[in-house]
Structure formats: structure tokens, C-alpha cells
Amino acid sequence: MNPTDTAFIIVCAALVMFMTPGLALFYAGMTRSKNALGTMMQSFAAIGVISLVWMFWGYSLSFGTDLNGLIGGLDFLALSGVGMQPHESIATNLPHMVFMIFQCMFAIITPALITGAFAERMRFSAFLIFIVLWCTFVYAPLCHWVWGGGWMFKMGALDFAGGAVVHMSSGAAALAAALCLGKRKGYGTEPFIPHNLPMTVLGAGILWFGWFGFNAGSALAANGLAANAFVTTHVATAAAMLGWLVVEKLKTGHATTLGAASGAVAGMVAITPAAGFVTPMASIVIGLGGGILCYGGVLLKGKLGYDDALDVVGVHGVGGSWGALATGLFCTTAINEAGADGLFYGNAAQAWTQFLSILGTWAFCFIGSYILFKVVDAMMGLRVGGEEEMRGLDLSQHSEAGYQI
Amino acid sequence: MRKVEIITRPFKLDDVKKALTELGIQGMTVSDVRGFGRQRGHKEVYRGAEYQVDFVPKVKIEVVVAADRVADVVKVVQDAARTNQIGDGKIFVLPVEDVIRIRTGEAGREAI
Structure with a gap:
């Protein structure tokens, strides 16, 4: 066990928590x-x-002993064997609990990312059931495939911090969500x-801050690779903000604040799979x-x-796919x-491997999420009633108001 | 007695208040309102999607004065609120039947 690495990853875990x-x-x-x-x-x-789902079975399905490259075994169920000592093969420099x-x-932030797609119209109870199912049947298998020794890992697909596991998966689920739930009342006629x-x-700024834990922490050690991931994350985010603002200015005549925030997030998404594999100069590109x-992805929905209410497909789906492909370049x-x-660097095969991992991730996550949305819809209904949607989720789902003015 | 309702640009509120208090007006009621006249609205752009926003934020100032002071009030308000651009707003003058001060029960001009 390495105490420096342990201290670093504990802090990084807290940073990633703060992203949500x-x-x-x-x-x-x-x-x-x-x-x-x-x-x-x-x-x-x-x-x-998701914290409880992860403790009880999510972690085990993701990182338990590999079963045919498809899913982790049940060896870590309810944290059995996950203690203060390092595991013999998983992150051997860290207490197993820290990893x-x-x-x-x-696992927490990924389903939270999907919520942008069905914002302003999903029932809270249906949402809770959906994320339990999604974490179990979509996130855990994909996480196992990419990071837990599953087939994508064996194929050599590179995903440093979650371009596939976190961003493409939430983007594909977001597309399924937008199709299953339908449009918000008044979409296209009323201003939203x-x-x-x-x-x-402010939220984008907090995400930027937390993302250092996400990407640098994915080195799983306090070392030079973590430093590289920290720097690539930062400069890619900066460049993406400028990129978004420039095209926006050219297209609509204004560089907007929402554009700056959106561009920054797009940059963080794109660099996530690449952060620990590319140079800072490549990260600018x-x-x-x-x-x-x-x-462009955001304009696509129109x-x-x-x-896709808050553009999860346009930002996380498109950005994650670009990042995964760019990693291969x-x-x-x-x-x-x-x-x-x-x-x-002379190895075209890696780009092809990345491309296959993009196809595999989109296909699995879209189909899996689509089925889960349909199942929850049949069980209890996904959407709030028309009257409830008009009153808003604050009152109809939680009997509260965000603002007393 | 008359009620003078002034609807104008929010950033002109302080100028109008100053002009009215200098005239000796002792009270007013102010509210934030939205609406449109000939200025109509404006366009807003969010992630490439353009929206026409019809209702523009304005401020509404209400004062009640004796009928013989209306002309002075209207003049100082006009001078204070005017920018000569479309959207300066309007002044409405309405008759007021009675005014009662709740604490003392005084009524009419005494209560203004």
C-alpha cells in the first residue's frame, strides 16, 4: 500500500463527489x-x-471476478472482501475500500448526467426505480467491460477516465430517454x-474543479501521469470553451455565457477518455x-x-464519442x-479499436436504456400528468417551491 | 384627487423617485412589472435556439396627489424618465374617490 497514493485518491474521490x-x-x-x-x-x-446500490452489488458486478468478459462476479457483494488492505490484483497501491x-x-454522476434529457417531465418515483435498474443492468456491465477486465478491456480499447463508461453511456441513455418520454408540453411553440x-x-465551475479529481485521480496514483491528466483536462476545457464561443459568435452573432459554460463541459467530456494517454498539445486539439x-450536436436535436431538454446527447454523447475516437488518434x-x-504515432489499429468500442458502447447503452425505460413505463408510468407538468416538478413531485417571491 | 401611475424603465426608478420627493410627494408604491408597448420585446439566444421575448421588465410607480398637483407631477416625471428612445413608458392619470389613513381614520386630502 502506498500512503501518498491513498491520500491523493481519497481527496480525488471527494472531488468527484462534489461534481454531482x-x-x-x-x-x-x-x-x-x-x-x-x-x-x-x-x-x-x-x-x-446509487451509493447504496454500489455498496451492495454495483461494485461487485463491475469489478468482481470476470465472468466470460461480460460481468463481474458476486465476490464483493455487500463489500465482502473489500477492506482496509489492498486487493491482490485491483489497484494494489490503495486500500481496496479507497478504490x-x-x-x-x-457510478453516481453517470445516471445524474442522464437527468438532463428527461428534465421537467419525469416522475420522481419512476426516476428512482430507473436509476437502480440502470446502474445494475447498464452501468455495471459497461464498467466491467471497460475497466473490470471485460471484453473491451481485453480488446485494448482505451478509456482513461470514463469517455465510454460515463459520457457515451449517459449520452446514449439520454437519447433513449428523449424518445421514450417524448417532448415537454409546449416544446417548439413556447419559449423554454x-x-x-x-x-x-457556477455549476460548470464546480464541475471543472471536481473534474480534476475525476481525470487526474484516474491515474490511481499520485504520480506524473496524474499531473499529465490534470494539465490535459485543464487546457482541453479552456480550448473547448473558446471553440464553442467562436462558432457561436459566427453563427448567431453573440458569444453567450451559457455557451461558455456548455463549451467548458464539452471539453471536459472530450478529454476524459484521453487525459492520461495524450500530450497537453494534443489535448488542445x-x-x-x-x-x-x-x-453542432446541440443543434442536431432541433x-x-x-x-433532449438539456442537451445530454449533444454534449456527453457527441463529446464522449469524439474523445474516444481522438484517443485512438x-x-x-x-x-x-x-x-x-x-x-x-503510426498505429491505425488503435483508432479502429476505439471506433469499435464507440459502436459497442452506443448500441449496448441505447438498447439497454430503451428497454429499461419501457419496463419502468409499464410498471408505473414515466411521465408526470399534464396538469402536474404545467404546475412544475417542484410542487407536483416534492410539494415545495424553489423560490418564494 | 388623482392617482398617477407611471410605467417606465427600471433603471429610471431612482431618478423619478428623486424628482417626486423634491416636489414634496411623501409616498409612493413601486412594483416590478412586465409588459410591452410599441417597443415590443427582444430576441434571446440559448444554445443556438432563438426566442422572441415579448414581455420586457418595467417598473410601475403609483402616487396619489391632489388634482391641482397633477400637472407638476407629470412634468417632473417626464423630465426624469425620458431617454427619447422607444420604451420610455407611459403615465396614466386616474380619478380617486377617497383616501383613508388606516391608523388615524383621516380621509380625503388630509390622508394623502
Whole structure:
């Protein structure tokens, strides 16, 4: 066990935890004031629900002994064998509990990311059931495939901190959500104007702060690789913000605050799979590409006609896919010996592997999420009633109001 | 007695208040309101989606004065609130039947 690494990852776990309340602010500011609490609650409640799911079976399904490359075994059920000593093969420099709780924070924020797609119209009870099922049947298997020794891992797909596990998965689930729940009442005819963008910008800032724990912590050690991931994360985010603002200025004539916040998040998403495999210079290209592509991704929903309320597909789906592909272009063993060389370092095969992992992730997560939404819909109904939707989630789901004015 | 209702730009509130108090007006009621006149609304853009916002934020100031002071009030308010751009707002003058001070029961001009 390495005490320095242990101290670092404990702090990183706390940083990643802080991202979820940050996300709650980021999302809630973009909704209408009658849904402010309902939107924040979906992120905040995920901390409560998923933490327990993770303790009891989520961690074991993700990181337990590999069964045919598909799922982890039940050896760590209810934290059995997950103690203060390191595991013999998983993160051997850390107490096993530290690795488990660091991973727990990733499992929490991922379903919270999906909430942006069904914002302003999903029943709270149906939401709770959905995230328990989703963590069990979509997140845990995918996490196992990529990080727990499953088939994508064996195939050599690179995902440093969750481009597939966290972002493509939530993006694909978001597309399924938008299709299963349908559009919000009045979508396309009434204005849907964000009620508190200062909140959104603060949320983006908190996400940026927490993301250092997410990406640098994914080195799982306090070392040079963590430093590289920290720097690539930061500069990619900066570049993406500028990229978004430039295309936005060219297209609509204004560089907006919401654009700056959205661009920053797009950059963090794009660099996530690559942070520990690419150089800081490559990360600028990845970030710029992320900002520009995600702006396009956000415009896509208007063209295709689905109501992904807060643009989870456009930002996390598109940004995560670009990041995964870019990892296959820019990765180099000069940064990470455990990684691979990418297309620009003479190894086109890695780009192809990344491409396959993108297809596999989208297909599995979209179909899995679609089925789960349909199951929960049949069980209890996904959507609030028309009257409840008009009154807003704050009153109809929680009997509270976000603002007393 | 007359009630003078002034609807104008929020940032002109302090100027109008100052002009009215200098005139000796001793009380007023202020509310934040939204609406449109000839100025109509404006466009807002969120993540590339444009929205027409019809209702523009305005401030409404209500004062009740003796009928013979209405002309002075209207003049100082106009001078204070005018920017010469569309959207400066309007002044409405309405008759008031009676005014009663709740604490003392005084009525009419005495209660203003």
C-alpha cells in the first residue's frame, strides 16, 4: 500500500463527489423556475440511491471476478472482501475500500448526467426505480467491460477516465430517454428559457474543479501521469470553451455565457477518455474539436426533432464519442506505457479499436436504456400528468417551491 | 384627487423617485412589472435556439396627489424618465374617490 497514493485518491474521490451537486446547479439553472428543485433533486437523490446500490452489488458486478468478459462476479457483494488492505490484483497501491469509493462517485454522476434529457417531465418515483435498474443492468456491465477486465478491456480499447463508461453511456441513455418520454408540453411553440444562468455557470465551475479529481485521480496514483491528466483536462476545457464561443459568435452573432459554460463541459467530456494517454498539445486539439462538435450536436436535436431538454446527447454523447475516437488518434506510449500509440504515432489499429468500442458502447447503452425505460413505463408510468407538468416538478413531485417571491 | 401611475424603465426608478420627493410627494408604491408597448420585446439566444421575448421588465410607480398637483407631477416625471428612445413608458392619470389613513381614520386630502 502506498500512503501518498491513498491520500491523493481519497481527496480525488471527494472531488468527484462534489461534481454531482455541481451538475445539479448546472442543470437546474437551465430549467424553468418551477422545475428548479425537481431537477436538482434528481442529481442529489442519485447520491443517496446509487451509493447504496454500489455498496451492495454495483461494485461487485463491475469489478468482481470476470465472468466470460461480460460481468463481474458476486465476490464483493455487500463489500465482502473489500477492506482496509489492498486487493491482490485491483489497484494494489490503495486500500481496496479507497478504490471502491472512488469508483462509487463515478457510478453516481453517470445516471445524474442522464437527468438532463428527461428534465421537467419525469416522475420522481419512476426516476428512482430507473436509476437502480440502470446502474445494475447498464452501468455495471459497461464498467466491467471497460475497466473490470471485460471484453473491451481485453480488446485494448482505451478509456482513461470514463469517455465510454460515463459520457457515451449517459449520452446514449439520454437519447433513449428523449424518445421514450417524448417532448415537454409546449416544446417548439413556447419559449423554454433558462431561469438562472448564473447558477449554471457556477455549476460548470464546480464541475471543472471536481473534474480534476475525476481525470487526474484516474491515474490511481499520485504520480506524473496524474499531473499529465490534470494539465490535459485543464487546457482541453479552456480550448473547448473558446471553440464553442467562436462558432457561436459566427453563427448567431453573440458569444453567450451559457455557451461558455456548455463549451467548458464539452471539453471536459472530450478529454476524459484521453487525459492520461495524450500530450497537453494534443489535448488542445481534442478540446477545440469537442467545443465545436458539441455545439453542432446541440443543434442536431432541433433538426431531428427529439426533446433532449438539456442537451445530454449533444454534449456527453457527441463529446464522449469524439474523445474516444481522438484517443485512438493522439494516444502515445511516451505519455503512458500502459496505453498504446494512436494513428498519428503510426498505429491505425488503435483508432479502429476505439471506433469499435464507440459502436459497442452506443448500441449496448441505447438498447439497454430503451428497454429499461419501457419496463419502468409499464410498471408505473414515466411521465408526470399534464396538469402536474404545467404546475412544475417542484410542487407536483416534492410539494415545495424553489423560490418564494 | 388623482392617482398617477407611471410605467417606465427600471433603471429610471431612482431618478423619478428623486424628482417626486423634491416636489414634496411623501409616498409612493413601486412594483416590478412586465409588459410591452410599441417597443415590443427582444430576441434571446440559448444554445443556438432563438426566442422572441415579448414581455420586457418595467417598473410601475403609483402616487396619489391632489388634482391641482397633477400637472407638476407629470412634468417632473417626464423630465426624469425620458431617454427619447422607444420604451420610455407611459403615465396614466386616474380619478380617486377617497383616501383613508388606516391608523388615524383621516380621509380625503388630509390622508394623502
